Amino acid sequence: MARELSPRRRATLTTAAWTIGFLIFFPVLWTFLTSFKTEGEAIAIPPSFLFFDWTLENYSEVQERSNYLRHAMNSVIIAFGSTFLGLLVAIPAAWSMAFSPTKSTRGILMWMLSTKMLPPVGALVPIYLICRDLGLLDTRSALVVILMLMNLPIIVWMLFTYFREIPGDILEAARMDGASLRKEITYVLVPMAVPGIASTLLLNVILAWNEAFWTLNLTADDAAPLSAFIASYSSPEGLFWAKLSAASTLAIAPILVLGWFSQKQLVRGLTFGAVK
């Protein structure tokens, strides 16, 4: 991996990488900085980057107006709930497709992916009516189930591509050694499958966290996650950049921190069959 590079070349590449990284990160950083400005400073030209009167006013306003913790809790429950439920259903399915593929396996996979292609807004009224009749409007359970179904195709597919790379020979070898099925699973399969499952989990938590159509349209108050929290700060009459930035920072922070800490796990399983 670590190939030899001349220090000069290394320095050039490092500078390039840092510059690009900084540029890509810049809008996020800018949002973060703006959250400490007053509304007037937020739209001032020329903009001030660091030398302005740092204020926590926006955060205290957000604190006063919304129950951030409850929205965040709802987001956590909905994102993780739907992902765990999805994994529960998807692991056996992907497993069986990967290890006992049939002629129809590919067809089934493609069909599953195609269920994701209906624009959500086209199905809003049917889903709304179903939730109403089941008494599930503004409940977390409804969102857990719906987001699970939304992301299930992706989950199955990611796991399938990952599981397929686990060589069947190893299973055979373990069997020859006389390992019991339980041992086979615990010592051979699980260690090999865990990275794939972990990154599938993380990716889908992120997708569910950022989902803002169903979460907004099926909730009122009790089950409203952070997307609704954001919607109460975006585009009122009047200046709102600083307050929106504060709210956004609060909404992004948990998932960003999770993403950063689990980056290695996220990446390890995202191979999609590229590992030979």
Place this chain on the structure above:
Amino acid sequence: MATLHTRASARAMLSPAVLLLLAWMLIPLGMTIYFSLLRYNLLMPGLESFVGIENYQYFLTDPAFFDAIWNTLRLVGGILLITIVGGTLLALLLDQPIWGQGIVRLLVIAPFFVMPTVSALVWKNMLMHPVNGLFAWIADIFGMQPIDWFAEAPMLSVILIVSWGWLPFATLITLTALQSLDSEQREAAEMDGAGPLSIFFYIILPHISRALTVVVLIETIFLLSVFAEILVTTNGGPGTATTNLTFLVYAQALLQFDVGLASAGGVVAIVLANIVAIFLLRLIGKNLEA
């Protein structure tokens, strides 16, 4: 015996997912198809009646319909192009032994965690605005005329905003694929005097092609229904320059509350999306074969 047994258990393992998705598909999709045959406007209750294919006729003859299809393709194509090319280049760069690689990687993946509405608001007003935005200020410093993004290049602007959000995804997956590349193979090629370009095209690209296929497929699925960014920035305008199919359906469903028409639009969109998907699979399907 054994195979029969395995096959049965395989089917048992597969069926919950299939059944769930079948239900998910049949119930809302079935209802959507049913509604698409009705005259049904939420704001005019009591007037529901069966009208056959009238809604489809109406949706398909919408003057914005063909623009919307074209825009949808341009939008998806543009974003794919930017994220695939950009993601690959970025991944190649990050794969080099640079100082602080981990931190740069953290910076690069950050946009993936930003909700679409927020990123659209931030880009439109704080960065791209031709008077109050940061880009205009920078252009001004260099004595250039600020670009009036949403009037001069509305579609490009939307493409840029969405690409920013999806670039990290492409980069991460490509990077993972790159890191699994056998370095001996590469070194051997270098020994043989292969230049960086031919190493890229003959060794690296084939190796990451499967990962790229995956990026294309997953992104396409999500990008076909890009919506928040358009609503926040241009509302589909100017003219129909940024109206995609999802936006057209939105206008029927949540502005007009014409459920019949919106359902017809939803069905049309899913049919078109599947056509795109089939083409896509033909083109890149080989990479997905077991």
Place this chain on the structure above:
Amino acid sequence: MGIRSLSLAVGALLATTALASAETLTIATVNNGDMIRMQKLSDAFTSEHPDIDLEWVVLEENVLRQRVTTDIATKGGQYDIMTIGTYEVPIWANQDWLVALDDLGDDYDVEDLLPPIREGLSVDGTLYAAPFYGESSMVMYRTDLFDEAGIEMPDAPTWSFIADAARQLTDKENEQFGICLRGKAGWGENAAFLTATANSFGARWFDMDWQPQFDSPEWKETLQFYVDLMNDAGPPGASSNGFNENLALFQSGKCAMWIDATVAASFVTDPDESTVADSVGFALAPDTGKGKRGNWLWAWSLAVPAGSQNVDAAKTFIAWATSKDYLALVAENEGWASVPPGTRTSLYENEDYLKAAPFAQMTLDSIMSADPKNPAVEPVPYVGVQFVAIPEFQGLATAIGQQFSAALAGTTSVDQALTTAQQLSEREMRRGGYLN
């Protein structure tokens, strides 16, 4: 159905037990400043009414509208109080979706409501939503720039005066633009502004037979005037500027004039936010001498959906939030300038208010001169100044707004935009059964 009746039964049971202790009102409202203030001050209400709990759902305008419309039309029953505008009230009231608000208590003084606002929220003389704040539109201008250029703004300017002044005050080199107007596509954005403007040019959306009128010379004059003016004297990016973008431009001193909602007056005169706070003047929206001005009328109002389980408590809250006492409460806590404007005659007779809000008289005059039942020079079959209160309007006006913004951006011609607008509306009117 079985499940539904079961859940209803359980719900009813829960509701009865809840009644014994406290009622919970779920209030859906817009995230504008005045509503946020209502939320903050609502402790005063709950301490008077310990048996009523309040739950707030505060959302941005577009999301809120989607949510409450879907909910009321499908009888989802998630809200007890909804914040809606003058566009929704006549349509919803005609569907019997709203509880009549004809008994808001003896102290309510319904006669005190400003007549145009009250009329806009009533159907057949019955009030269906109580106005929380009302607005019209007017000209806001920079007195310092006008003085410097030696131009004097009349109280009731004409469009040609506005156009001349705008061109004279434009200095694009120094990012000084004569006029900022809405250009972003949307029924509540450029379509609202241009519909109100068209009224003053003698244009209208439909004739008495619901025949669309975009092929009329008056519409052509309106749109041509607007596009020419904005090209000569408007800021770059005008075709994607809405209320907030223009507000930011005006507050940072880039616009000499801005014609928009009267509520903007309190923002642009607020020294904490605005760099031009002490040099803003106000004038009526312009006209062309045809008898109508280009100002609109809007009122954010509180209404009770017909399915609510807590109608009485909801009415109690609405009576509180739209009362004279509430205005006094805001004044006491935040000063008179922060009082929600545009709903009550008595507010405009209050010396303290008139002193604190320099824009008060102009706001009142603008509201009083708007007539939602007769918005255009010629008679029309619809209600609404900057909108047409029919269900088809939001979608249609958004599509037409896209055409207008294309004309402004220069990607299509004025004639082409109007031809397309005409085709779109004929199509929609035929589908809606208004035309044969």
